[in-house]
Amino acid sequence: MARLSDARQSERAIVDFGKGRPVAIISDAWYPQINGVVRTLQRMVDALNGFGHPTRVIGPDRFRTIPCPSYPEIRLAIDAWARLPKLLDETPDEAIHIATEGPLGQAARRYCLRRGRPFTTAFHTRFPEYVQARIRLPLSWTYGFMRRFHGAAQCTMVTTESMRRDLEGWGFRNLALWTRGVDTDLFHPREKGALNLPRPIFMNVGRVAVEKNIGKFLDLELPGSKVVVGDGPQIAELREAYPEVHFLGAREGEELADLYAAADVFVFPSRTDTFGLVLLEALASGVPVAAYPVNGPIDVIRDPAVGVLDEDLGAAARRALDCDPAACRRYALGYSWDASARQFLDNLSPILA
Template identity: 65%
Template sequence: MATVMPLRAAPTDPDLLSEIDAVPGRRLVIVSDAWLPQINGVVRTLDRTRLELERMGLEVHVIGPDRFRTVPCPTYPEIRLAVNAAWALPKLLNGLMPAAVHIATEGPLGQAARKFCKKRKHPFSTSFHTRFPEYIHARCRLPVGITYNWMRKFHGDAEVTMVTTPSMRTALDERGFQNLQLWSRGVDLELFRPRPKDILDFPRPIFMNIGRVAVEKNIGAFLDLALPGTKVVVGGGPQLEELKETYPDVKFLGPKTGEDLAQHYAAADVFVFPSRTDTFGLVLLEALASGVPVAALPVPGPVDVIGDHPCGVLSEDLQRAAIKALEIDPAVCRRHAENFSWEACSRQFLKNILPVARHCAA
């Protein structure tokens, strides 16, 4: 059982207290196919949101693949998929009811949780973290319309579907998704901060990308750029060995976590983000909090996080953007990141699940 932490907000905050009390038994269940020990933006977001909600006074249970028998995901063995979710998950959920239920992902656990809630007419919320239609298209060329039709049906029964940015809300609204609400992201400003850059003894400037090394991240678009200094990739994934062989001059440093990860962020001179498919890009905030300017494409995610703020350069000419970003003052990047807190992100999540909580109590 999750440990219930003391309220962070003062007891005189009536709005927060009423929101917490509206959740049945002050209990929230989050079902996610992405969970520890996986390392990615979805997992970091869910884990930090869990901690913040516990500090506010909620009892939070995360049901992830670690509780089930799993098999490797095809083409992506680092991700484990629950194979006994259909019969094992209902047993877990029955023991935790009544509760507000949030379904974070559309995988086997998410599908089993949705089936459980629909069968018992128990309201639930969902979130749209990952642009799976584009990811699947990048891997096997399946038309994105087919996958979007399936995902629209999956989320269609939710009281609320949470999306990361206004751009994503507009894009999904145009595809017929309903009941969309914003759930932004935060950054750990204590962990990710400007630090000395001497952890990396490579020729400068250092242009860095951090994240999952997979085809949908479009990392090759970064590695193909004619840039001075050194290109560095931090992270693991199914495309890692292929890119190592194709780009022998690039420094591939593998996955990093905690302090080690934060030190590598801060050691960069520019963070290059070539992805066209991310719904937000938590790594953008982590780089900016580390005092590192961003070069990215003008697509959803970077447009919402950076926009026309001088902390980064957005351009279809990614090479130009990377060179131009070298001129940005690191202090400007840090100040922009300070606008994003995990507490505000978690309060937003809490407000979004209130319709679920009210229907649970009805």
């Protein structure tokens, strides 16, 4: 048999490392929530099970919950401190990954420290910026909390190199890269008949909340139509303020994929996302991206053929109309969930030994 390449041997080593060891992912974000974190974790569950690591997510659906203040779609576990240790004690050889910093993440961290069980964490969300946008709490306070939370982990997984540099600037250590993938079977170019609106169609998909900066998109002077796909605490306010915009609510699966493909440009006004999974979903659908040149977009949109990054978001959106949809699709094919799962598993390897 021909000798495997170094890359293939490395892949096999990662998949086989600690094979059979179960994995527990603790996350305050889980179904019925629909967002990038939930979609990412579901992909990891599927992949890790396929790699031979029985994987479960312990989310708010297993606990008594209350609605998150100002964000009722998100449910917060209120009995995690008492019930979570019993769930984790059921499988003492599980590798534990703490995905979020909410009540479940806090309870899991305390459990691991008290039991002497190693764990990894992930920095999915720029929580300090979100808090500042809502209640003006200084960034230094919330980054101090986050640094302490993640500091006890074997490693903290981040989505991009620019995110790693930012967090290092805030004093974070033991950071490891864990990028994202896209489902190119679901998200692909299609006929544009899903939206019968004046063209060009400029679209945003995601949570409709103040930290997503959607108002900057809606304020732009653009030809054609603007479409927002998603739900969230700001949707009623924006619907009233922008009656000419088409707000379609949350969509999933094939219906969501049809809508992506019906757009002409995907406009991403967020300045606080750590990655922006929706960027890859748009590109896979053959739709170019317009965004600010900030962390997230600068890591994903690295080829000017597939999008435009500019502090003048309106100019970026208009110029993106000239991008080649076929180039967008080809670019997205370079991002696989399989590679993302291998990175995740590699980051877990110290506690799978």
